Amino acid sequence: MIQWTYAPSRLPPAKVQRRVVQWRKACQADVAPDRPVISFTFDDFPKSALNGADIVEKHGGRAGFYACTSFIGQRSPVMGEMFDGATLAELRARGHEIGAHTHTHLDCARARLGAVERDIGENLVALSETGHDETVSAFAFPYGETTYSAKRWVGEVFVTGRGILPGVNIGECDRSQLRAVELGGTAMHRRRALAALKTAIDAKAWLFFFTHDVGRTPTNYGAPADLLEELAQRAAESGAVLAAPTFGAVLSGVMD
Ligand SMILES: [Zn+2]
8 A cells, every 4th residue: 555645753853863864974975066967856756747857858958757666657646647667768768867766655764774775676676677777876765764874875776865955965965865955836945946046056066956746736746847947947047957866976076
């Protein structure tokens, strides 16, 4: 049974643990791109995220799609129709990157390391069973939730692990918990996204945006197409590279 509406703990012990984990870098990396790098990413992911691929491509870039494989071919009551094998093949043919996102949308802060490893292993096997035979080198933690040991392991298996702590990535970063700014439908989301983009352009940083569905009337988990359009256009005009996560890691000097 898929849990479509699970939410991580908001109790004080979980908050404290989250803070400790965020400051403990598991895989230190020096992020120093020559040009700002903007990575648009889509989690889980609903088929409407392809609208995001269209927009990023229109501005000369490619994006990242983190696939939670227990969602394949399912219909989410919150985000609509989810990706399937054909979606992955199309994205790959168009030059976008498919990343891992666990098989069961696991809260990696609440699971033992062995369970995290098994779930991600299952995720990778399920991806290859859909015909996706490329090496998967990008990962995003569901809910952004993780532990130090999970970050260590993810850093060994993947080039990048993306979290959901807001901010840009520049200088000494944890490549297994890269920061990311959420895109959504409110004025606050737009304000924060534009501010982060300006910071990234000024500092020549690596900025991740993340969302789920994309459309004219997105769900509470998604982003309006016109916000993506505005951000992608501004980023491209500023000379930033709109790069999928692993290419972003190359451009940022995190991976050669
Ligand atoms: Zn997710």
